[in-house]
Amino acid sequence: MNVPTEHLLALAAILFSLGVLGFLTRKNLIIVLASIELMLNAANLTFVAGSRAWAAEGVTGGSPLQGPIFSLFVILVAAAEAAVGLALIIALYRLKQSVALDSAGELKG
């Protein structure tokens, strides 16, 4: 694939911006979590782009495959965060029958 690294990075940046935008504009918690996943994927893509570029340069930066390994762990972290986040959504839903976080309620001031 003869795609310049810039294009991979641009794609990652756009995805990241979309994630941030989704986080800022959406109220639905599921979509908010989905936006966060999008941001993590942007990070992964940047790692892949960087790793590919450095490999092509013949530079290993202390150890080869740092990028992909980091990406693996990012995926792991994403899985863990999604699991806990969704568990909290379920827990709150059970207590309130809705997952609207109080705006003016107990936790504000």
Added chain:
Amino acid sequence: MEDFLVILLKVAAIYGGVIGTAALYTLAERKVAAWIQYRIGPNRVGPWGLLQPLADGVKFIFKEELVPAGANKLLFRLAPMMSAVPAMLTIAVVPFAGDMTLFGVDTFGAIAKIDMSAFYVVAIGGLGVYGIILGGWSSNSKYSLMGGLRASAQMVSYELSLLLGILSIVVVSGSADLYDIVDAQSGAIWRWNAFQQPLAFGLFVIATFAETNRHPFDFAECEPELVAGFHTEYSSMKFALFFLGEYCAMIVMASLTTTFFLGGFEVPFWADAPWVIQLAAFGAKTAFFLFLFLWVRWTLPRFRFDQLMSLGWKVMLPLSLLNVFLYGALTSFGAFGD
């Protein structure tokens, strides 16, 4: 150019072959059921009812499309595709035969030969769960939803055993390429993984039954409780696609079991058999598992759902982990060294 044509030919032949087998398999299902129950089975369309699947297909196409009120129209239409497509994509890496020469082009008996094919099948095959869960949800019917959720919970539970079973095979084969895995089992019959790793073999076969939602684990359908499970509301070709996907998945699972445990296309004690013979050997071994699916369905009673989940998590998962450990230790300390 010729390479490309050969590839095209292979894709068409393998895909067509699998779809054709799936169609025949629906007939076989009924024939075997009839045989087990002392009936005759379909025998009107064509000789011995052989054209029955064709007639079914034509009928499906001309049947009315029903979309239940309150269903999500888009997802309702997409779900059958999402169920069938992953099952059909997994056949891409199944090695049906060894090296061959077609029209002067050296090639091999699979659509693609990739390094991580053993995990490709799990990764792609695991996506079939979306069709089921979305089909169940979008129908807006209680039976569908229950069936869909149950089926997907079951599929994810047993996918672990499947994955761990594959891991233990990969450990002793030292490669995740299905061709290498088959190679490792060539030669004598006791080199088949079924004999080398009986525990993994048993677990894998059980997991394939659960993965394909087949009896005795067919909680996706579970007729007495859930009418027809996630495809209760489906009709015509959409229903047929679900059906086709399920049968394709069974064929893929049977071929994978063959590949992983019964030496794939290898003919025992005949390492360099011509590819036609290899294909035949592969067909025969796969046919055995395909028959097993039917045999079990018409012989054994169905589990209860909680029993199924308990089996998956409390028996299959620990055993699979232990099995990986056992063979991991053996390999790591040189028992399988060459």
Added chain:
Amino acid sequence: MLSQYGPILILIALVLGFAAGNLVISELLGKKTSAIGKADAYECGMGSIGNARLRLSIHFYLVAVLFILFDVESLLLIPWAVSAKFFEAQGVGGIVFTEIVGFVAVLGIGLAYVWNKGGLSWDR
């Protein structure tokens, strides 16, 4: 890379075409009629009560979470599984296997924990 995966692309095109084509043909050729109650969800011949957007057991969620965690675990085992023989040949099989044992044992404790908490028992 693409040469390896190219045929799969062809297959994807073929499969998608087949699946979509079947659906479209059937939509076009199937007859359309309508009648009262025809589009209702099936409920053993009774009129359906409420809609199907019901809430279900938390166990489905727990199963999915456990699946994720063990899936990730198996995933991290894949590099080892592929290279176990290589490590053995390099003479470090034992050390690497110890690492694997540590890794899986920790999760094994987790499994025992969940088991004890009834997270694996569907019947209650």
Added chain:
Amino acid sequence: MNAYIEQMGLIAPELVLTALSLFVLTWDLLKKGRNSDHIGYATLVGLAVTGWLLLQQWGMLGDKGTQTAFGMVTIDRFGTFFKLFTVGSMAVVTLFVMLDKNERKHGIGEYYFLLIGASIGAFFMVSTNNLLLLMLGLELLSLASYSLAGFHKGSKRSAEAALKYIVFGGLSAGVMLYGISLLYGLTGTLDLGLMGHAPEGSGAVSLATQFDASPIPVAIAVVLVLAGFAYKVSVVPFHFWTPDVYEGAPTPVTTFLAVGSKAAGFAALLRFVGALFLTDGVDASIVAYGDRIGFLLAILAAITMTLGNLSALRQGSLKRMLAYSSIAHAGYVLMGAASMTSEGFAAAMFYLAAYYCMNLGAFGFLIYFEGVTGKDDIDSLKGMGWRHPVVAWSMVVFLVALTGLPPTVGFYGKLILFYAAIDAGLAWLVIIAAINSVISLFYYFRVAKSMFLTEPVPQVPMRQHGLAGILCVLAVVTVLAGLGAFKDPLRGWADEGPASLEIYATDAGSR
């Protein structure tokens, strides 16, 4: 093989903690939740062993840090300093959990397990120069914190707090990971030492080189990573989760979040900034750039402390007040980082040590107070001074320390922070900080006033002697640590920290 074991020996404290966490979980399984006190004692013993190992390590460490576990972990005085305080604060939090009757009804084994897991994460965070392990440590800490914040199953507040925490935590993780990925792309390494100074043949490009070539990407990457840290230590643009989460979470957990988690975040922040921008050992061309980052941090520090203090003024709830006060203190600590000198870093470390003592005490008082009255508003404090004099006087000590008045450690901590900032040319920041200290006097004093100067409201006289004892000890420590005999060694320890950081950076360069 022997080298292998030797390498593992250096991370023995981490290994002991991991073993402890697994032991606690297994014991809890076998005991089926009964005898929860025993699990608490076991935790304390484990923490004591860890602390002892850390002290041994401190004794063995030279000025230089050493790397172990294949370069993943850097054992140096900086890290060990924070590890010691993490263990100490963990022990106090464990005691709080054991003594807090409200926490008894929840699964106590998991409670301890998650707390220990969080401190393992903190250990990794403070003692690694590798961004991968840093990220994993951060996530260990964060995930444990999310679960702990939502630990009170029946409580809506707890669940809401945890949900808010994880949603914004997820955002910050995403932002930070994106920043790290950019940093990796820029330098080709994940090692902070190599990022700061990449010698020939190391296969990496130092950030300074990249900064000369393309300053904007470097700026973006660094700011994104800093944003992730800022979230963890609740510095202003990323602080808004703090009051809600602190209020909703179970109070011992709040204590941990305010003390252990925040200090670990600061440690990682200091290490990150130090490895990249601290003067010695880093490529010279980036030092000027480091000053700009320092200026950014200084502005953030000013805003943070002002906003925290002003918001704390309006709070009726003691818990929320302490939350805002902890935001303000984050601002103070940030002053040290903003000065971009070893002295500033040492001051920040010293202040964090002081912060450990006084905030543990303040939150301990909160737990006591909640146990007595079941409320957490300042008005309900009336008469505490007369009914629970020991506890109330301890609280006064903590309040004095938090305000930064002599003769407590808080005063001295602020003093050296101010000196370091002035030395770094941040006099304006010191003036703002001084004004802020005066502002904080008002709301801290309000608590004292409520306890002593108002008529007592009738309440059930209930005493928790254990908790009172701990508070006493903490109060004594808070005072003593501000006096010569104990202050100077602590100061000495803190001073050695940044030194080991810098030397490590040079060391990595020569590797």
Added chain:
Amino acid sequence: MAETLFYLLSIGAIACGAGVIRARMPLFSVLCLLGAFFCLSGIYLLAGFQFLAVTQLLVYAGAIMVLFLFVIMLLNLGDENEIARQSGIALSGKQLAVAGTSAGVFALIGVLTAGYGIAPVETASTRASGIDELQTLAVELFSRYMLPFEAASLLLLLTMIGVIAIAKRQRAGEPTHTGAGFPWTKEPLDEESTL
């Protein structure tokens, strides 16, 4: 061919990403995210990272998204019920425009970021593909990255315990543990399993 595919997948990923944040129903948002994952998986493959591509499919598409779907089904959040985040920084109207603009600017800066100071990659990926990559990865993972690898298992365990502690409900007044579920204990756990 590969380049065309890359740009197609990129467009797909961006479209799906936009779908994630524009979808009215959370279900469609999640499905769009799934689509984005597929596209990214393809891109990883094209970039020469097979294992990452498989990981993306196996974990992201195969597991995490299933979890999202399960939660949507369980809480019945398909369409009408919005689970809203009202406080915090959810924006609307004019603020949205501002946020959009700033995000656009950010994307632009991101494109600028591409000026990496290293030569653009003109050659195809030089790495050896497939098993060799996986073996190198394994060597790295089990030597240099041994500690993160073990820490990962701790992270997973922590998640497991955390999720059980949060999501599994006990009835009030019951001891935290009964030994139910183990084969050698008789009494089943008496607790509500439904939401």
